[in-house]
Amino acid sequence: MANTETISRGASRRSGRDASRRSGRGSARRPGRSTRSWVPYAYLAPALVLYGLFLLVPLVRATQFSLFEWDGLGASTFVGFENYVAVFQDERLRSAFVHALVLVFFYAILPLCIGLVLAAILTRARVRGMGFFRTIIFLPQVIAMVVVAVTWRQIYAPDGPLNGLLRLVGLDNLTTAWLGDYTWTLPAVGLIGTWVSTGLVTVLLMAGMSRIPKELYEAARLDGAGPVREFFALTLPSIRGEITVALTLTIVAALKTFDLVYVTTGGGPGTSTTVPSYEVYRRAFELGEVGAAAAVGVTLTIIVFAINAVVNRIGDKS
Amino acid sequence: MKRHTRLTSVAIGGVALALTLAACAPGTGQADKPDSQSGEISTDISGVGDVTLTVWDQEVRGGQNEQIEQLNAAFEKKYPNVTIDRVSQAFDDLNTTLRLALTDKDAPDVVQANNGRNTMGAFVAADQLRPLDDYADAYGWFDRYPESILQYSTYSDDASVFGEGDLYGLPQVGEVVGIFYSKSKLEGLGLEVPSDWAAFGEALSAAKAAGEIPVQLGNIEQWPALHVFGPMQADYVAPDDIINLGLGNPGASWETAENEKAAEALQAWANDGYFNDGANGTDYDAAWQALAAGNGVFLIGGSWLAADLADAMGDDLGFFLPQTADGSLATTGGTGLPFTITSAAENTDVAAAYIDFITSDDAMEIIAETGNLPVNRTAELAPDSGVLADVYTVFGDVSTDGSLLPYLDYATPTFGETLGQSLQNLIDGRLAPKDFVKALEADYAEFLESNG
Numbered sequence: 203m204a205n206t207e208t209i210s211r212g213a214s215r216r217s218g219r220d221a222s223r224r225s226g227r228g229s230a231r232r233p234g235r236s237t238r239s240w241v242p243y244a245y246l247a248p249a250l251v252l253y254g255l256f257l258l259v260p261l262v263r264a265t266q267f268s269l270f271e272w273d274g275l276g277a278s279t280f281v282g283f284e285n286y287v288a289v290f291q292d293e294r295l296r297s298a299f300v301h302a303l304v305l306v307f308f309y310a311i312l313p314l315c316i317g318l319v320l321a322a323i324l325t326r327a328r329v330r331g332m333g334f335f336r337t338i339i340f341l342p343q344v345i346a347m348v349v350v351a352v353t354w355r356q357i358y359a360p361d362g363p364l365n366g367l368l369r370l371v372g373l374d375n376l377t378t379a380w381l382g383d384y385t386w387t388l389p390a391v392g393l394i395g396t397w398v399s400t401g402l403v404t405v406l407l408m409a410g411m412s413r414i415p416k417e418l419y420e421a422a423r424l425d426g427a428g429p430v431r432e433f434f435a436l437t438l439p440s441i442r443g444e445i446t447v448a449l450t451l452t453i454v455a456a457l458k459t460f461d462l463v464y465v466t467t468g469g470g471p472g473t474s475t476t477v478p479s480y481e482v483y484r485r486a487f488e489l490g491e492v493g494a495a496a497a498v499g500v501t502l503t504i505i506v507f508a509i510n511a512v513v514n515r516i517g518d519k520s
Numbered sequence: 521m522k523r524h525t526r527l528t529s530v531a532i533g534g535v536a537l538a539l540t541l542a543a544c545a546p547g548t549g550q551a552d553k554p555d556s557q558s559g560e561i562s563t564d565i566s567g568v569g570d571v572t573l574t575v576w577d578q579e580v581r582g583g584q585n586e587q588i589e590q591l592n593a594a595f596e597k598k599y600p601n602v603t604i605d606r607v608s609q610a611f612d613d614l615n616t617t618l619r620l621a622l623t624d625k626d627a628p629d630v631v632q633a634n635n636g637r638n639t640m641g642a643f644v645a646a647d648q649l650r651p652l653d654d655y656a657d658a659y660g661w662f663d664r665y666p667e668s669i670l671q672y673s674t675y676s677d678d679a680s681v682f683g684e685g686d687l688y689g690l691p692q693v694g695e696v697v698g699i700f701y702s703k704s705k706l707e708g709l710g711l712e713v714p715s716d717w718a719a720f721g722e723a724l725s726a727a728k729a730a731g732e733i734p735v736q737l738g739n740i741e742q743w744p745a746l747h748v749f750g751p752m753q754a755d756y757v758a759p760d761d762i763i764n765l766g767l768g769n770p771g772a773s774w775e776t777a778e779n780e781k782a783a784e785a786l787q788a789w790a791n792d793g794y795f796n797d798g799a800n801g802t803d804y805d806a807a808w809q810a811l812a813a814g815n816g817v818f819l820i821g822g823s824w825l826a827a828d829l830a831d832a833m834g835d836d837l838g839f840f841l842p843q844t845a846d847g848s849l850a851t852t853g854g855t856g857l858p859f860t861i862t863s864a865a866e867n868t869d870v871a872a873a874y875i876d877f878i879t880s881d882d883a884m885e886i887i888a889e890t891g892n893l894p895v896n897r898t899a900e901l902a903p904d905s906g907v908l909a910d911v912y913t914v915f916g917d918v919s920t921d922g923s924l925l926p927y928l929d930y931a932t933p934t935f936g937e938t939l940g941q942s943l944q945n946l947i948d949g950r951l952a953p954k955d956f957v958k959a960l961e962a963d964y965a966e967f968l969e970s971n972g
Contacts, residue, residue: 266546274620274623275643275645276645359802360797379798382740470940471740471944472950487619492546
């Protein structure tokens with residue numbers, strides 16, 4: 203609960219909706235409020251019912267399944283928390299979670315660094331055709347992930363464009379089967395995520411930067427700040443909210459990665475790119491271990507919440 | 521604000537708790553299945569009235585789709601009172617949805633279920649499929665099919681034994697794994713078609729020396745290497761042992777000198793550069809397309825590739841199987857997915873009549889005409905020339921005189937993955953042959969133990 207609230211608070215500050223919310227709260231304090239306290243809930247009801255039916259009910263059901271050993275076909279056996287114990291004991295699963303954390307770097311941290319630089323350049327430089335560049339940068343976010351994955355699978359193929367390019371510039375000994383190499387496959391998959399996330403992060407940060415009053419920059423310049431000093435002393439603190447939102451979105455995307463891994467590597471070579479979501483799918487649909495799959499899913503949900511709670515706690519300290 | 525939050529969470533928690541309590545344990549909400557073996561059966565379905573038969577198949581590729589459409593139309597023509605409601609989807613999609621579909625109240629009547637323990641075996645154990653022995657006697661299926669084929673659709677009642685017990689399904693087509701090659705490339709190297717595996721090894725070495733890619737392999741999906749290792753294993757290990765290992769039945773072991781030798785041989789090929797660079801990162805489709813485009817001499821793969829490869833290579837394409845060291849023929853193969861009857865099927869007589877119809881001798885002709893490999897009457901229906909003639913010959917020889925060995929991933933629910941990953945590791949040199957067989961034995965032994 204606390205977590206979703208902080209997220210929405212971060213988001214609402216971005217769109218400047220804080221003021222309207224404050225006035226809304228004030229107007230609710232008129233006489234007779236106690237007798238009609240159900241009215242707000244009536245407004246919320248349609249959305250709440252949908253949310254409950256399609257999110258809360260499945261979540262509760264999945265949690266319930268995770269306490270059983272069930273093959274999806276016959277009867278089930280109650281096993282308590284055994285599935286969760288197995289999650290922590292299974293070496294393959296532990297490495298899946300580690301892979302997800304590596305992906306967080308490629309999905310969230312790296313795009314944030316690139317996005318900060320890009321956004322700073324794009325907002326400072328008054329180039330013509332800004333809309334065009336913004337569209338280009340944002341484009342990967344719009345394309346369906348499966349299409350992205352299929353395309354990159356071609357790019358990374360042993361005879362694909364990437365190796366072709368390397369050969370063209372004489373770097374033959376750097377060529378490899380990018381998706382079949384135990385060292386390079388995870389970074390290769392991660393970089394696809396970087397390519398996808400960077401656009402979203404950049405556009406978010408640009409929105410934040412454009413909101414900073416010009417006067418502040420003038421004042422900073424009068425005080426003798428160069429572009430770098432200006433960036434760290436003024437720009438960065440001002441877009442803290444946007445950074446939090448960007449990190450939240452991209453970290454969630456990184457931790458729940460499924461389609462990318464499913465299409466590009468299927469968790470291989472060996473088990474070097476398997477991730478928790480893929481393990482959920484594999485257990486539930488391929489191995490018929492529905493209970494164990496649900497336990498992995500619930501664990502992943504808790505981890506996603508925990509990491510984002512931390513991110514938002516840090517981001518909100520202002 | 522704070523109080524509200526707490527109230528809301530209490531409310532949500534209450535709802536959640538109520539739901540948890542109200543919902544019963546998973547898998548207990550289904551109606552009891554009627555005892556399917558009871559009651560009279562009949563092979564005459566002309567008098568059953570108007571019936572709709574729901575069939576789930578995976579015959580989606582060109583020739584496959586054509587044969588099933590023709591046969592369905594012929595069946596509806598023969599029995600105007602029967603309407604076939606066909607639901608077809610690709611192999612992977614069928615496998616992932618079947619589990620849910622079978623437990624549904626409106627389960628399909630006839631489904632194509634993969635032979636292995638994690639599909640057909642799981643369904644048999646959960647009583648989702650109907651044993652077909654009574655219909656097999658009535659229709660004479662035991663005479664129609666060789667025993668070596670039917671064993672792959674046969675399970676004991678609780679599915680603990682694979683290959684013995686009741687019959688659960690009938691396949692339409694055969695499959696055999698062998699070696700595709702480019703005739704012109706082989707001629708260019710001055711080589712004959714290798715008669716045994718030793719000669720094949722020499723051919724690979726000659727091809728490598730001539731600067732060709734000896735064997736095309738696309739193994740990013742992990743399973744393609746199973747089809748390379750399977751036939752190679754048959755050169756070292758006795759067929760009975762492979763069948764026990766492949767069906768996940770007791771009485772064999774992976775940790776033998778023979779299995780280790782087979783793994784050594786495969787790893788040696790990889791070390792000697794007999795495969796294309798980065799085989800583990802190459803698409804399965806890209807590999808056979810590379811052969812078709814004139815890169816490489818050989819490709820070890822299943823008969824299902826014949827049609828697509830022949831489209832591109834025409835008469836330049838050949839298919840063969842080397843003999844094992846003791847002069848016999850043995851390779852991975854088997855059948856297409858068997859058609860089974862679900863326990864939920866309302867009119868099993870109609871379902872059985874349908875399965876009988878699409879696997880009849882006449883049906884085999886249609887299957888052959890549409891470019892597929894019929895599981896029965898293979899020799900007499902063989903085309904005169906082309907790669908399909910080779911494929912028919914190899915399948916006929918192996919299934920009648922040699923040993924058609926099971927796909928190794930049938931063995932246990934997890935074996936496809938264990939073997940696929942281990943093979944990638946073996947090819948990459950990360951796993952020594954000794955550790956390779958150890959990893960496989962661990963999976964096999966664990967399953968045997970849990971299977972009692």
